[in-house]
Amino acid sequence: MAKQQQVVIVGGGVIGLLTAFNLASAGQHVVLLERSNVGQESSWAGGGIVSPLYPWRYSPAVTALAHWSQDFYPQLAERLFATTGVDPEVHTTGLYWLDLDDEAEALAWAQREQRPLSAVDISAAHDAVPVLGGGFSRAIYMADVANVRNPRLVKSLKAALAALPAVTIHEQCEVSGFIREGERVLGVQTSLGEIRGDQVVLAAGAWSGELLKSLGLVLPVEPVKGQMILYKCASDFLSCMVLAKGRYAIPRRDGHILIGSTLEHEGFDKTPTSSALESLKASAIELIPALAQAEVVGHWAGLRPGSPEGIPYIGPVPGLAGLWLNCGHYRNGLVLAPASCQLFANLMLGQEPIIDPAPYAPGGRI
Template identity: 85%
Template sequence: MANQQQQVVVVGAGVIGLLTAFNLASQGRAVILLERSAVGQESSWAGGGIVSPLYPWRYSPAVTALAHWSQDFYPQLGERLFAATGIDPEVHTTGLYWLDLDDEADALAWAAREGRPLSKVDVSAAHDAVPVLGSGFSQAIYMADVANVRNPRLVKSLKAALLALPGVTVHEQCAVKGFIQESGRVVGVNTALGPIHGDHVVLAAGAWSGELLGSLGLALPVEPVKGQMILYKCASDFLSSMVLAKGRYAIPRRDGHILIGSTLEHEGFDKTPTERALESLKASAVELIPALADAQVVGHWAGLRPGSPEGIPYIGKVPGFDGLWLNCGHYRNGLVLAPASCQLFVDLLLEREPIIDPTPYVPAGRI
């Protein structure tokens, strides 16, 4: 029962914080999860949920390693959460078409090297598979096994699964003000509810992680990067596959909702949706799928991604501050990388054999 006594405080209840807490609680650790607003309402809620980096061949092997492990794991995670909670995260395997890429040759070379099922297809085959696709494209590549997850439902399902485990406390509307230190060790956090102590403190606060770590005099290069999305509602069979061109994508949900995203804006912590982005996203939507010109936009929102150098997250101990850990800085790929990141994190905290080499993600030397 010694494990039961070890208490971990997790700061941030997005997908990374939720899954970190879930994995720890599943291993018998007592967990206190703290969230400044409501569980999963920031980047985790706002994203598109493609279970792949948008352009996987443009990333370092560090991101690729996490992505591949997560992609292979997502279907079973979805099934496990659905079985446990009755809330289906809707891991929906549709495949993905990339259209008119400048670096198509690089993509195909990457796929051959990594053994991923991505191949060049005639653009007419893309039109046959996706009849609503716009006519202005001349080349296409396709990866068959790419899924998307309905991220707002993933958040709900993870929260329900976490709360069903013993030894778990979740405090929403509970902003962390700073860290409590004793003898060179971080032993807790100061919050709106007062001090909360733990044997370990995990910072998984997304775009807010850099600000929090700054209170210790550390410069973590994680900054908010705004992204805006729009949503249409169509028939459930309207769009059969995800499509991506010129940095914009269309994602079909099972019920006919179509997500179009996204912008990349450096606007600090401002996440006000703008008319300019709305018009730009609508133009991209109609270019990808002309029939959307007659469809009504039923949603428009913005979120803040935790931007980081090369999109490589920080996973592991903070040097010089015993008891403090990071699992943050996933930039555009938090939902993609969450299962692997959170499994790797728990392997490190519990001193187990890690699922992949942890070296690229360690904070030492990077902050």
């Protein structure tokens, strides 16, 4: 399918933006539709660690996407920075996991997958991260883990798309349903009227399942709320990411420290709560006691697109020609975006896929 077509993309998060960038860079006409402003939902709200929190707990399907993306992120960031002047700030700090229950499984996974993860003495963790709390006894470390400053990544992608000739972005454009003729999807119904295309891509994150209901399809993607807090410290305060008991601290280059995150099944409610604020502050102080004296400068919530086993849906929808999915990335949308969107472009453009697409195919899963 290398001929030029009009592709309508529903959803302007990192997945939708990067899908649009890959397709437009390959010569396709792209119309991107976003119900609010691009990148303002989970793409903005997440922490941006370029690794699953516990990579050894995932299936090979998630691992394959994660490894490809981790290796590709630095060059993606360089390309976007060179094109737009907006630096997504891929910041390689390494990551310490503390007091893991499944440390043996983690180390076995690292050996099997040849990832640079190893057990270290807790004193080495304290030497590397002097502000680390004293209540921990064991640590494992992976040196090459980075984080990306996700709001800057979104800004950079939007600027890169604005510079491409065959891209139209409609913000404040809510999609209410699909235009269907028999077994073919021809476009979408929106608050701006009908928008038609040769292909329609659903990349609407937590809202993807709701939209597919209008076609009588059940997609098991549901919103999972996550809350985060933000501190501002000196730029050299925290040198490395640290993670314990499911909570993490992520340093940005300018001294901002993100602490996350909760996992809540509250439907589409993204109201930040005082109980989550207190819980996150307690985790922050356990990880880094000096944060007890720091001021919380931000507190927000986002909605992850929860999916079974966190395996995204990438590819055409069987029985409905013209309809494609790139959604359901759950906790790892930012991690998996480069690989997911490259694989998606391979499939739509009829190219050799970067990895085996079978585990992500919507067929048999919806």
